Amino acid sequence: MQNTLSEISAHSFRDEAECVLQLENFIGDFSGIYLRARKMAEELVIKARAEPPRLFEALLQHYPLASKEGRALMVLCEALPRIPDAATQQELIRSVANSATWKSGRQGAIGVASNVAFGLIGRLAGMKALNAVSPLFHKTAAAIIEKLAGGFILAESIESGIAKAKKYEEKGFLFSYDMLGESARTANQAERYSKSYSDAIKKIGAQHPTKKNWREKPGISVKLSALYHRYELLKKDEVVEHLLPKLLALAKEAAQHNILLTVDAEDAARFDLYLEIFGAAFTDSALAEYSYDGFGLALQAYQKRAFPAIDYLLALSQKYHRTIPIRLVKGAYWDTEIKNAQMAGLKNYPVFTAKENTDISYIATAKKILEHTENFYPQFATHNALTIAIVSELSVGKKI
Numbered sequence: 001m002q003n004t005l006s007e008i009s010a011h012s013f014r015d016e017a018e019c020v021l022q023l024e025n026f027i028g029d030f031s032g033i034y035l036r037a038r039k040m041a042e043e044l045v046i047k048a049r050a051e052p053p054r055l056f057e058a059l060l061q062h063y064p065l066a067s068k069e070g071r072a073l074m075v076l077c078e079a080l081p082r083i084p085d086a087a088t089q090q091e092l093i094r095s096v097a098n099s100a101t102w103k104s105g106r107q108g109a110i111g112v113a114s115n116v117a118f119g120l121i122g123r124l125a126g127m128k129a130l131n132a133v134s135p136l137f138h139k140t141a142a143a144i145i146e147k148l149a150g151g152f153i154l155a156e157s158i159e160s161g162i163a164k165a166k167k168y169e170e171k172g173f174l175f176s177y178d179m180l181g182e183s184a185r186t187a188n189q190a191e192r193y194s195k196s197y198s199d200a201i202k203k204i205g206a207q208h209p210t211k212k213n214w215r216e217k218p219g220i221s222v223k224l225s226a227l228y229h230r231y232e233l234l235k236k237d238e239v240v241e242h243l244l245p246k247l248l249a250l251a252k253e254a255a256q257h258n259i260l261l262t263v264d265a266e267d268a269a270r271f272d273l274y275l276e277i278f279g280a281a282f283t284d285s286a287l288a289e290y291s292y293d294g295f296g297l298a299l300q301a302y303q304k305r306a307f308p309a310i311d312y313l314l315a316l317s318q319k320y321h322r323t324i325p326i327r328l329v330k331g332a333y334w335d336t337e338i339k340n341a342q343m344a345g346l347k348n349y350p351v352f353t354a355k356e357n358t359d360i361s362y363i364a365t366a367k368k369i370l371e372h373t374e375n376f377y378p379q380f381a382t383h384n385a386l387t388i389a390i391v392s393e394l395s396v397g398k399k400i
């Protein structure tokens with residue numbers, strides 16, 4: 001058992017092979033689960049492929065993510081909706097258009113739409129001067145990209161997000177709303193993000209007034225880096241002084257509205273601080289006085305510390321007799337983690353360097369979480385059909 005923060009920290013840069021051996025030993029004989037999961041995953045994939053592809057999927061088939069064009073489209077989808085002024089938007093469209101070779105040629109309704117997009121992007125690429133981009137081209141390109149970005153962004157505001165979610169909720173889906181707030185760069189921005197989170201909690205909380213259990217209601221995800229502009233390792237005292245009260249205030253609001261609040265997992269460098277802040281908020285008497293156990297966190301399986309961190313969280317839950325909701329993810333910032341470790345000249349990485357090792361870590365950590373469902377409320381976030389199937393197999397017979 002590693003249940004102190006410094007014990008978990010010691011795993012940051014452990015030898016990868018050693019970590020994997022420990023994880024494999026914990027998983028044990030896996031062959032039966034794997035065979036059943038593979039079959040289920042194949043069925044899931046066949047079912048998903050039978051659905052007519054949406055514009056976004058059609059575009060990705062045309063321009064896979066591994067291609068220059070696919071990556072260029074992702075850049076546009078991610079960045080364009082956040083740029084407030086038309087001139088900068090045009091500049092981005094042009095620079096992305098110039099960065100790749102666009103081909104067209106698909107048939108059908110999606111084909112027509114994507115051909116419009118490709119043709120447009122190709123045409124923009126051919127234009128030399130920024131002022132040669134006509135407002136009509138810009139508008140059409142922006143509209144298409146907005147439609148594509150819709151694959152990632154539910155809505156522009158929490159109100160319209162809640163409205164859009166209704167038809168899915170009727171089918172039994174639950175939502176965790178993520179505000180697109182990135183890291184705050186200034187105190188004003190941090191203030192604005194905190195207020196948006198607080199407003200969102202009230203609006204989400206006002207939904208489903210008859211449901212008493214947060215497990216049956218939508219929740220919210222919160223980024224610590226959005227709450228405080230100096231969320232930095234070297235400013236730990238300041239972080240505790242300024243960020244902790246903000247997180248606590250949001251957690252208390254979530255408790256009052258009885259909705260799930262999950263603290264998003266961010267970079268590995270601040271993982272120890274992340275756990276410490278979470279632990280401090282979890283054990284604070286201001287939160288403990290509510291009979292609320294919907295304050296949770298996300299854990300990234302690509303980190304060598306994910307598996308040992310479960311021991312720390314288990315000890316916390318046992319000591320305070322409160323469930324901790326955990327959302328297990330693989331981790332969204334792998335490239336950045338590798339780059340950061342290389343830039344810092346570290347002799348090892350805080351994340352696994354082989355994709356299959358992240359998968360092994362995910363399976364072992366999922367198994368460990370599912371062994372303690374009296375302490376953890378397990379949530380598994382993945383887009384991978386095989387991972388979904390393995391988690392379903394691991395969950396058989398568990399009381400959740």
Ligand SMILES: Cc1cc2nc3c(=O)[nH]c(=O)nc-3n(C[C@H](O)[C@H](O)[C@H](O)COP(=O)(O)OP(=O)(O)OC[C@H]3O[C@@H](n4cnc5c(N)ncnc54)[C@H](O)[C@@H]3O)c2cc1C
Nearest residue numbers: 264265298329330331332352353354355358381382383384
């Ligand atoms: C509801 C929800 C909430 C999420 N919240 C968070 C969050 O709070 N924090 C966060 O970081 N992410 C979050 N994610 C994103 C998540 O971490 C993954 O990036 C994403 O879901 C893709 O993982 P997968 O299991 O679907 O994909 P897969 O395709 O099975 O795996 C891709 C993942 O493998 C890992 N990987 C890729 N290459 C390598 C390599 N060479 N070595 C080791 N590992 C590698 C990376 O983690 C990569 O994301 C969330 C996702 C969802 C759906």
